[in-house]
Structure formats: C-alpha cells, structure tokens
Amino acid sequence: MKKLPLVFLKGVIILIAMATLAFLIFFPPQEGRARDLDLLSIYLDPVILYAYAASIAFFTALYKAFQLLGLIGDQKIFTPEAVKALRGIRNCALILGGSIILLAVFIRITHSAEDDPAGFIAMSLVLSFAALVVATAAAIFGRVLHGAIDIKSENELTI
Template sequence: MKQGSTIFLKIAVILMGLPVLALCIFLLPQIANEAIEAAKNNSTLAYVVFGILIIMYSSVLPFYVALYQAFKLLSYIDKNKAFSKLSVKALKKIKYCAIIISGLYVVALPLVYIVAEWDDAPGLILVGMVMVGAPFVIAVFAAVLQRLLQEAINIKSENDLTV
C-alpha cells in the first residue's frame, strides 16, 4: 500500500483525542472546583460528583492507549504489515481498553442515577448508558476484526507452507 494512504484516518485519530484532552484540562477541573465548594456546604451530592469525576479521569488512560494502538495499526497498514501478529495484538489492546472504559462507566451508572434523580433529569441516565454502550460496541467490533485478521493470518501461513 502506498505510504501515507491512511493520513486521513491518522488525522481523525488525533482529532478524536483533542476534545477529550480539552475536557480533562478545562471542564472537569471546573466541575471539581464547584464540587469542592458544595462539599464545604455539607452537600452529599458533591461526593457523588467526585466519584463520577474519578471514573471519568480513570477512563482517559485506556482511551488514549486505544487511540495510540489505532494509530499504530494504521502505521502497520502503511508499512504493508496489516496481516501480522502486530496488528492482531493492537486490536486486542483496543478491545481490552474499550472493555475497561465500558466497565468503568457501568460502575458510574448508579452515581449518574443519583445525580439524575436529584436534578430531575432523566435524560442524564441515557447519556450514561451511551457512555457504556459506545465502548462496548467498539470492543465487539475490535474482537470481530481481531478474529477475522487472525483467521486471515492462519490461512496465509497455510498457503505459504503449501506453495
């Protein structure tokens, strides 16, 4: 494959990371400061918000690991190493990161429910469920791709042995 044929996808991967970085730098600390002020007034809801913030910050590391693995996978495609164990390994790491993110947000759902009940915002629960579902779909997709790629590698190695 021609060198640089995946430039658009690499740019898309980088652009996917920028909003999350902005969220972590600008919005989440502001929410944390407001929660600190609420905790000083003995608001129990502030501790629920702290729990959600901890889970959100915890999900950032697997998110960026998955983005890095996607970037590496695109580099393997550029280098004609798409059908290699390295690609399968990258897909496996993406799958595990997506499962971790989904699991973290499953743990956050009861906290989101508490905030939604307090704020009388039932739509917030749907947003929480999307935060569980989207990484789960990515994990399933990565698992299917991983399996297909592994089967293709096995078939390729069998064909190399017979020729």
Template sequence: MKKTSIRFLQSGVVLLAIVTLIILIRFPMLEGRAENLDLLHIYMDPLILYGYLASIAFFVALYKAIKLLGYIGQNRLFSLTSLRTLKSIKHCAIIVSIAIALAAIYVRIFHHKDDDPAGFLAMCIVSSFASISVAVAINVLERILQNAIDMKSENEMTI
C-alpha cells in the same frame, strides 16, 4: 492504502484525542455544582478523578489505533502484532464500557435527592452502547484477521 490516507486517519485520531483531552480538562469547571468551588476542589471530586482514571483506557485505545494504522501503512496488517493491537483495542473498549456502567450505577445510587440524574444516565447508556459496539466490531475484525493470518501461514508452509 495510500500513505496520505493513513496520515489523514492518524491525524483524525490525534485530533479526537486532543478534543477529548480539552473536554476532560474544561468540563469540570463548567459543571453546575462546581460554580462555587475553587480549582483544587473541582478537580479533587471523586467522580471527576474516576472519569480521568477511566479515560486512560480510551487514550490507550486511541494510541493503539494509531499504531494499527501505522502497521497498515507498512503493509503489516496480516501479522501477529496487528492482531495483538486489535485485541488490546477491544480490551480497552470493554474496560471503558464497564467503567461507564460503574459510574452510572454510582450516580444512580448515591445522587442527591434534589438532583435529577436522568441526563447523566442517558449519556452513560449511549456511551456504554457505543463502546460495546466498538468492542463487538473489533471482535469480528479480529476473527477475520486471525483467519487471514492462518491462511497466509498455511500458504507459506506449502510453498
């Protein structure tokens, strides 16, 4: 791939991270139950803190994606470091999907009787499905990359 394409994709990942961070910071202040709370109590809500904790895996996956794009730019895609990076992205996607599912279960069990958690649960289902889809796609890429690395090492041994 051209260096400009790699830089463009890396910029897109960084932009996604910035937008996600802005949403994570701004959304709790706009939430319905936070309108009468001060700033400290808004961000000390257990579910908000859990969301921040769970988002660490998402940001780690974005960082690893930037590293993987760097390896591609250096023509080091067929290496063990690229394979390890793909594996860590897959693990992060699995962690994110589990964290979202746990949040959905928590809200479903402990929601206030006057609240309707249907919207939140629908968002959890969609985002869990998206995260699992990313993990499955990366698993397929990981197997393909592993086969390519094995073939490359076999060819190097015979030469």
C-alpha cells in the same frame, strides 16, 4: 493502502485525543456544581477523578488504533502485532464500557433529591453500548485477521 487516507485517519485520532484532553482539563470548572468551589475541590471530586482514571482506557485505545494504522501503512496488517492491537482495542473498549456503567450506577445511588440523573444515565447507556459495539467489531476483525494470517502461513508452507 494509499498514504493520504492513513495520514488523515492518524490526524483524526490526534484531534480526538486533543479534544478529549482539552475537555478533561477545561470542563470541570465550567460544570454547574463547580461555580462556588475552589480549583482543588473541583479536581478532587470523585466523579472527576473517576473520569480521569477511565480515560486511560480511552487514550490507550486511541494509541492502539494509531499503532494499527501504522502497521497498515507499513503493509504489516497480516501480522500478529495487528491482531494484538485489535485485541488491545477490544479490551480497552470493554473496560471503558464497564467503567461508564459503574459510574452510572454510582450516580444513581448517590445523587441528591433535587437532581435528576435520568439524562446522565441515558447518556451512559448509549456510550456503554457504543463501547460494546467497538469491542465487538474489534473482536470480529481480530478473528478474521487471525484466520487470514493462518491461511497465509498455510499457503506459504505449501509453496
């Protein structure tokens, strides 16, 4: 594969990571419930702490995608390391989807009477389904890649 598309995709991954990190740092004080709170109370909110913990899976998946692009650039796509990277992306997507659903359940149970969590719950369902699609795609690509590696090793043995 040509180097320019790989550099572009790596740049996109870096931009996504930077934008997400900026959102995680700068959004909590701007959120509506945080107007009258001090900074420590804002960042020690259970939902914010949970979002930070769940973001570990997101950033790990981005790292694995970056790693996979590096393997593609080095012409090492048909290696067990690529299958391992895809498996890591799948696992991170499943963890992220599950954590989004758990947060939606928590919000549904603990919301106050004057709040309407319907929009947040709908957004959570969409995001968890998106994570499920990513996990499914990574699993399918991993199986196809593993099959291609097996065929490649068989062909090398017959020659």
